[in-house]
Amino acid sequence: MSLSTLIQRSSLPAPLLGEAQAHALLRAHYDLAGTLQALGSQQDLNLRLDSGTARYVLKACHGSYAQVELEAQHAALGYLRSQGLPVPAVRLASDGAELLALDVDGQALRVRLLEYIDGEPLTRLKHLPVQVIAELGALCARVDQALAGFDHPGLERTLQWDPRHAEALIKHLLPALADTQRHAQVEQVARAASACLQPLAAQLPIQAVHLDITDDNVVWHRDEQRHWQVQGVIDFGDLLRTWRVADLSVTCAALLHHAEGDPLRILPAITAYQAINPLQDVELRALWPLVLNRAAVLVLSSEQQLAIDPGNQYIRDNIAHEWEIFDTACSVPAALMQAAILQAAGRATDSVEFGECAPLLPELAGQAVTQVDLGVLSPHCEAGNWTQPGFDQRLLAAQPAPASSLHGQYRLSQTHIDRPEEPATCALGVELNLPPGATLQAPAAGTWLQTGEGRGCLRTARWNLWLNGLEDAPGDGQVLDQGQALGATCGFLSVQLCLHADLQPPFFATPSRSAAWLALCPSPRALLGFDCDAAPLADPQALLARRDASFARSQKHYYAQPPHIERGWRNYLIDMQGRSYLDMLNNVAVLGHGHPRMVAESARQWSLLNTNSRFHYAAIAEFSERLLEVAPPGFDRVFLVNSGTEANDLAIRLAWAYSGGRDLLSVLEAYHGWSVATDAISTSIADNPQALETRPDWVHPVQAPNTFRGRFRGADSAADYLRDVEAKLADLDARGRQLAGLICEPVYGNAGGISLPPGYLREAYAQVRQRGGVCIADEVQVGYGRLGEYFWGFEEQGVVPDIITMAKGMGNGQPLGAVITRREIAEALEAEGYFFSSAGGSPVSCRIGIAVLDVMRDEGLWDNAREVGRYFKARLQALVDKYPLAGAAHGSGFYLGLELVRDRQTLEPATEETMILCDRLRDLGIFMQPTGDYLNILKIKPPMCTTRASVDYFVDSVERILGEGL
Structure with a gap:
């Protein structure tokens, strides 16, 4: 087929086939009947048939399509099925034919019937998980790997989507784009992509490819865990012999629709493809230009097709997301994507040697240069000072000259909060504090290009040197020899290298793009004559492996692949690459992370004394008094421990000692701790899947008074739930067993803070006390002001317990817990022997506990x-x-x-x-x-x-x- 025929075919509207005509065709040639549903297509007609026992796709295309091309598609389907790949089978017509040539109301059509693969495409899914992106790349690799051994005469065809014709097709279709700004943009992108491809084209391997493994043409099913599973590959209409890498380029272009504006999100598809069907370096270098050309052809083809077929809703629906693909592809420099693709494929990126260069700052030769740490763990960063504008520059200026920031360091000052996008934190250059007037020279011959006052670029044959902070810089366009004067500094100078001639790089890169940018913007160390490189960050995967190898795995971590967190500030946690995460789950850090008062209190007390509560010091009395001030009247004794588990464990011992009994009521779906006793009363199957089968005989769980999803619902359900409390107590009475008490969170913590039904605790407490038991309020999670409306959770119920337990926020991260009760209960334990907690009530813990109360009050x-x-x-x-x-x-x-x-x-x-x-x-x-x-x-x-x-x-x-x- 000639190129002119190709262009003519690309202008054809989809065939017309009415529902009645389709039903007649199916009855006559396939002996099938059922319901029909139109499926989308750009130039063909696709109808789904549900016959009641099976489902098929009726496909009709123009008769001008060569029969041998369609036969090639059928042969490929059979070939791939024989290799275990999920593709549809061809349903034969009644006369045994795979393909029908028909005339329908003067239209020459070619018609076939294929098996329908159940599932759904992911075209309209706004966000694709990384594993789905990778799976699509892996699927593309498996199909290409299989098709490498497939051949058929019908593969030799001229197709508008064949990237070998993209340049000519784009020139033909550009007039269809009326928007002059868009027209110029598409033309420029396509011209640059073709220029990149031209020297590579002759080296690209050729084979049979599907050329349309996209979110539209792969169907998926969601399993019970809501994970997407591939069901099959459909639509072999673009099958042909062309460049092997073209198949992956089509997949990558389709994924850009789901990249949320960041084209580097498609890299997992390339990594997955490369692991199965490795591409050559020349193919990897051709991949992104092919994606750009594909994006251009997509928008131009749809614009033209809509002009000649304005009623085609499939095209109309697709245009917006095809422009999204194009815009996303153009949103980053092509050189950056090429570097990122090579890295994703595990291949080396381009590099340059600087051994023959002259020093940029000859006067610094032999001088010691101070390296200034501006990273996440910098000791210069404290109490949020890094959030102040100009923090880095002020810190550099405070150092004796010469001083240098570090290349490739993730700077804390560049983080941002309450925003979904990554902050650009990775420094692609260095900033220097130099003696005023220090002179610069050209490290290599080049041309000086001025971009602003005191800043510009020295363009050499192999790299560009970007400088900012010059005095007496050369004139714009001046050609310089190696060693020729570049001017002097005003005391502060930024230096940045870039290996790409036509690229002005940013000074900071986001972590996800940093590796690719650092390949384009290497360290200027060789030009400066001193080490200015940041130490590499610890490999988070290796660190996680070390944790798993030594730290008992029952101590779980959040997330399968957790970020590496080493710093916090206020209600944010900051990873080692400077990204700030909004902390919505850390109820331990009640004041926020890194609070300066906590730093000062702990440092001062540690410098004075830290010991145990059997020694005599003021802090323990002061803190105990402060706790009693926030407790209800009548509470006059405090125990200090290390955690909520210890607090609840001690509360159980107090209940046993005071009541003389052992039997405790606890509430289902609750968690109270990990010790033997507190685990016994914990019934949350989320924390312990065997919780309900392993309760000792002294623990008597009562129904969870969950007003949302419990057995009884609504705010008036207290009486219903209390019947279970009454039944458990009646059983203990009948067996003559002394009740020790009831432990309950006054607000249901593990259920997300559900309020107990009004009156529940009032009546439950009354019944427990009638039997000589004590009432324990576990306030570890919900108390201490966190509820906002109440300081203690039990206040919402209008009751006062006998024992209050607390921990977590009262120490803002310091191991600190407490039990507050009345004298007679405390002394009941004393009769059994003394109580002691090695670190509970230490001077450091007490001072921090006092400071927490002060800060909570003072900061409102x-x-x-x-x-x-x-x-x-x-x-x-x-x-x-x-x-x-x-x-x-x-x-x-x-x-x-x-x-x-x-x-x-x-x-x-x-x-x-x-x-x-x-x-x-x-x-x-x-x-x-x-x-x-x-x-x-x-x-x-x-x-x-x-x-x-x-x-x-x-x-x-x-x-x-x-x-x-x-």
């Missing part, structure tokens, strides 16, 4: 929990009102829960969706984890310094993900 954190918490709850409720998956918003203040359900009537928990949501939130820079026995509740318990801006960022992100579809 309890008020903040109330006011911002109300706003937070309202925003979560708005999600419930809008999205069916958001079943309910629980809690108050900064202890909230968003429960996800698949059905609001049955309350089927959306466990897998919740985990996907949490993983997706991490992608957007937010830490969140599920809770509840079904792990279907977002457990929202951030530091109490959280702002409205952070609340908006969190809720907006959740809404974004719900809108993407889970």
Whole structure:
């Protein structure tokens, strides 16, 4: 077929075939009947037939399509099926033919019937998980690997999508683009891509390829864990012999629609392809120009096709996302993508030797240069000072000259908060504090190009040197010899190399792009004459392997591939590459991370004394008094311990000692700790899957008074739940067993902060006390002001317990827990012997505990929990009102829960969706984890310094993900 025929074919509208005609055709030639549904296509007609027992796709194309081309497609389907690849089978006509040549109302058509593969394409899915991107690349590799051994005469065809014809086709189709700005953009991109391909084309291997393995032409099924699984590859209409790498270029171009504006998100597809069917270096270098040309052909073809077939809804629907593909492909320099592709494929990128260069700053020869650490762990960074504008430059200026920042270092000052995109933190150059007037010389011959006052670029034959901070710089366009004067510095100079002549690089790169940018912008060490390179970061995977090899694995970590976190500030956690994550789950750091008061208090007390509570020092008395001030009247004794587990364990011992009994009531679906005693009373199967089968006989769980999904629902369900309490107590009475007490969270923590039904604790406490038992309020998670509306959770129920346990936030991360009770209960334990906790009540812990109370008061954190918490709850409720998956918003203040359900009537928990949501939130820079026995509740318990801006960022992100579809 000639190119003119190709161009003519590319202008044909899709065939016309009415429903009645299609039914008649199916009856006459296939003896089939059923319901028909139109499927999209650009130039062919596709109809799905549901016959009741099987489903097929009726495909009709213009009669001008060569029969041998369609026969090649059928042969390829059989060939791939024989190799175990998931492709459709051909259904033979009644006369045994695979392909029919028909005339329908004067239209010459070629018609065939294929098996329909159940599943759905991912075209309209807004966000593709990384594993899906990789799987699409791997699938492309497996098909190419198989087709390498396939041949057929019908493969020798001229097709508009063949990238070998892209240059000519683009020239032909460009007039269809009326928008002059778009016209110029497409023309420029295509010209540059063709220029890159021209020297590579003759070296590219050729074979049979599918040429359309895209989100449209691969169908998937979602399993019970909500993971996408490939079901099959369809639509072999573009099958031909062409460059092997063309197949991957088509897949990559399609993935750009899901890249959310970042073309580097497609790299996992390239890595996966390369692992199965390795491409040559020449193919990898041709890949991105092919993607650019594919993007240009897509938009131009659709624009022209819509002009001649304005009723084609398939094309109309596709144009927007094809322009999205084009715009995303053009959003980064082609040189950057080439470097990233080579790295993703495990190949070396281009490099340059600088051995013959003259020193840029000859006066620094032999001088010691101070290296200034501006990284995430820099000792210069404290109390959030890095958030101040100009922090890096001020710190450099404070060092004695000469001083240098570090190339390739991820700078803490460049982080940002409450934004989903990565911050550009990786320095691609260095900044220098130099003696004023220090002279510069050209390291190599080149041309000086001025880009602004005191800044410009020395363009040499092999690289560009970007400088900022010059005095007496050469004139624009001046040609310089090696060693010729480049001017002098005004004391502050930035230096950056770039290996690509036509590229002005940014000074900072995002972590995901840093490796590719650093390949283009190598260290200027050789030109400066001193070491200015940052030490490489620890490999997070190797570090995780070390953890798994030595740290008992029952101590789990968040996320399968957790970020490497070494710093925190306020309600943010910061990874080693300088990305700040909004912390929405860390109820231990109640004041926020890195609080300067905590730093000062702990440092001062450590410098004085840290010992155990059997010694006599003021802090223990002062802290105990402060705790009694926030306790209800009548509480007059404090025990200090290290954790919530220890606090609850001690509370059990107190109940045993005071009551003389051993039997305890606990509430189902609750967690109280990990010690033998507290694990015994914990019944959360999310924390311990065997919790309900391993309770000792002294523990008597009662029904969880969960007003949302419990056996009885609604705020008036207290009496219903109390019947179970009464039954358990009656059983103990009948057996003559002395009750020790009841332990209960006054607000249901593991269920996401659900309030107990009004009156529940009042009546339960009364019945327990009638039997000589004590009432324990586990306030470890929900108390100490976090609820906003109340300081203690039991205040919501209008009751006062006998024992209060607490931990977590009261130490802001310092191991600190407490039990507050009355004298007679405390002394009951004393009669059995003394109690001692080695670190509980240490001077350091006490001073920190006092400081926490002071800061919470002085910074208004309890008020903040109330006011911002109300706003937070309202925003979560708005999600419930809008999205069916958001079943309910629980809690108050900064202890909230968003429960996800698949059905609001049955309350089927959306466990897998919740985990996907949490993983997706991490992608957007937010830490969140599920809770509840079904792990279907977002457990929202951030530091109490959280702002409205952070609340908006969190809720907006959740809404974004719900809108993407889970």
